[in-house]
Amino acid sequence: MSATFDKIADAPQTGIPFQRDDATTIYERSVPGRRAFAAPPLDVPERPLAELIPQRFLRTTPAALPEVSEPEIVRHYNRLSKRNFDLDTGFYPLGSCTMKHNPKLHERVAGLPGNARLHPLQDPKRAQGALELMHGLQEALAEVAGLPHVSLQPSAGSHGELAGLLLTRAYHEDRGEKRTKVLTPDTAHGTNPATVTMAGYEVVKVGTAPDGGVDVDDLRAKADESVACLMLTNPNTLGVFDRNIEEIAQIVHGVGATLYYDGANLNAIMGITRPGDMGFDIVHFNLHKSFTQPHGGGGPGAGPIAVSERIEPFLPKPQVVKRGDGTFDLDEDRPKSIGKLRGFQGNYGVFVRSYAYIRSLGGAGLRDASETAVLNANYLLALLRRAGVAEYLPAAFDRVCMHEFVLSGAPMKRELGIRTLDLAKRLLDHGVHPPTVYFPLLVDEALLLEPTETETKETLDHFAAVVAEILREAKEDPEIARNAPYTTPVRRLDEAGAAKRPVIRQPL
Amino acid sequence: MSTYTSVTDADRRAMLDAIGVDSVEALFADIPAALRLGRGLDLPAGLSEQEVYAHLRDLAARNVSAEDEVSFLGAGMYDSYVPALIDSIILRSEFLTPYTPYQPEISQGGLQVMFEYQTAISELTGLPVSNASVYEGPSAVGAAGYLAKLTNGRPRVLASRGVHPHSRETLETLSHGYGQTVEEIPLTDGVTDLEALKAALADDVSAVVLQQPNFLGSVEDVAALTAVAKEHGALVICACDPIPLGILQPPGEQGVDIAVGEGQTLGNRLDFGGPSFGFFAAAQEHIRRMPGRIAGETTDVDGRRGFVLTLQTREQHIRREKATSNICTAQALNALAGVIYLSWLGREGLVELGELLVRRTAYARERLTAIDGVTALHDAPVVREFALRLDADVEAVVEQLAAQGINAGYRLGRSYDEYADGLLVAITEQRSKAEIDRFADALAGAVAAHRRATVGAGAEAGR
């Protein structure tokens, strides 16, 4: 989508052909007898299937997969792709998601046959390059976290959280303690409380102080010997660095609980301060955030964890280790381990990309990335604090932010009659991805903006100008935003109807 | 050192001015001095792109991949051919670089892909409800266990010993958190022991977990096992290899409640174990307890057809501690590869591929068990993988074959004490008759060299 666009509300068409395709599915393109696949020739005796597998085990009707030719498949998915907005094409300040540039080298190195065609059960002797890479990544992540031991196994952030709570449970059980509660601040991401339940604990919410940090008095009141863990991210989802983190750690450790770091916000602090030095026992990383794994429209990611010495015995199996002779191996012999969280060694292809990123930047580069992320966020915040915007979209906290910040759309709703959702939808007409909306829950009509370090000043200037323009436009005619978007492949969709009468597969 | 930032010195000055601070340092004032790192991160110095490439190329060259040897190694992931059109599509920025589709108006491509994927999985499994992917196979089994727990709250889970060891271990790890215990049902003649299952079943069993084909490659009588589980009101979870589902009776027609599985073999590369995707399909009654994203069809304000993430009141961002799962980021791109692959195979191709695998596998099984010192570990029907017993030191045999450029398969002793002499052999469409013959000849030589009675001498001969 072009950056300058027609302000007229009923702009008829987008500039890109096929965006307004009629959403024909691959099944609807199916024509009996068409095909793409040519099976390799049958070079062994052709025996009837039922001679090899009893008839009663066999399928009677083939799965109704589409019958399409290769050119049609390519065209179908290429046309579908044009109905997606993506980071390589435009600004994507989706708070908490760290939509930074995905370096193109990474796809090349992940695709090297020695990586891409390496079987996960290959004998470690014949997978030394892969294990060395994983070991190198473990060491680098340990250094960034300020914690000595790393498991790369978890598949995403929420999987890392689950690992962290299962480790916490194993740690307390090993000490003969039975603890039932996990504390999460009311600013926490939804995966935190959801994980608590899945790990068999009860959620206890901790409040937020007026400065955006944890309400330390509330924490003190709720921290007792029944508490297994406090899950926190710092900076938190408000973009605020909790100045009381040392005291928080003391309170949590004082009752024998673990302190868990949700690493979704690590992009603010790499090389500046470290969770381990703040007192955290367990950290997860989102390699698909700070460490450039492309999001893929909803994964894949990876959620490695780093832990302190006392948690190490319980880490999942297998662990990548370096033996005395300098070779690398997979260690399954871990008697106190919580076990496996998934198959094999984790999302290795993601490790390759993140390792390449760390080797490209080095320590100084990682620090520069975080500094620039924070600079960009504060610059954008400063632009949005100007007259014409700040009256309607005030910052939730009047202080410097870290790598992201929260605005409240409440005055905008009150004064202009448009909601945060409307602003987000109108942004779509301007060719930018909206910020995260209605999260964190604590802030009314919240917008969470994270520009990341890879954006230019011009992009940030443009975004601020667009927001000001949308507010100005709403002052004249709020209907424009309320009915936006106009130029997208489809306009507002009936989500309530979709949930009430779910059609989640093509009837065939 | 590489950098992917774009801020020049002049930009920085202008930006700091606009913010109203003197230095970037000032932006970090909230971080207590005692917590500052105060030194550079102790990491190797940054490199140029070409240096990083060279380093990673050298590391990759130290792996022996399926590119470098003729591989009969499977055991959960398979060296299947990934057609070129998959790379061409999934490397497109529009699929590679967006986030989860939170703004449906500009994410119709990804959402429609999910809808098409769900349809394909639903067709394969014979179950009406599929989500848009979970992480991978074994954790999908764990997620299915959690769904069973949410459904009936019963305390025991029975898992066949034919379920992939990684799946059983993962289930064990996760269920320890949510409070179920896992018991194992033994195998007899290569398949789940029906009598043992009957004996273990009671009304406190939440779920029975099976795998089709099982870890030893055997086709299980899922319908019979399911029927006895149902007598006690237990849910049946079946971990399925998706390619054999092209020819085998789908789990949905056998009474299975939840079908999950590892999707790697559907158009995803081996990648030393990931990323791939897990699929997760279930009977209609579970639709509001499913984990993960689900795309649904709807219309926009102009009546145009469109797709959205739906039934979100199951999910963590809405329901928080009451969510039916904590999953957020899943494996959308890998699932896209999956649906492209299934479309490429098509209705007839999936069956042809299955038939080819069955026939080549039957040929390989006969050819290998004809070798002196090699017998079938079981006689159950198989699709693409089978288990052998070697009257020889398995590790030495595998090593000797590796030296000849053949990966002989998975040593069952790595996860089954009772099959210390076992070798699990996988056949993919990439393994021709000529390669199978070469394998058979090499195996005959290696087994002869390492016969159990003559292990000492054989080990010498093997060098």
Ligand SMILES: Cc1ncc(COP(=O)(O)O)c(C=O)c1O
């Ligand atoms: C603050 C926070 N915590 C946890 C998560 C969960 O991470 P993932 O999606 O990788 O499971 C996210 C992102 O989605 C997040 O923003």
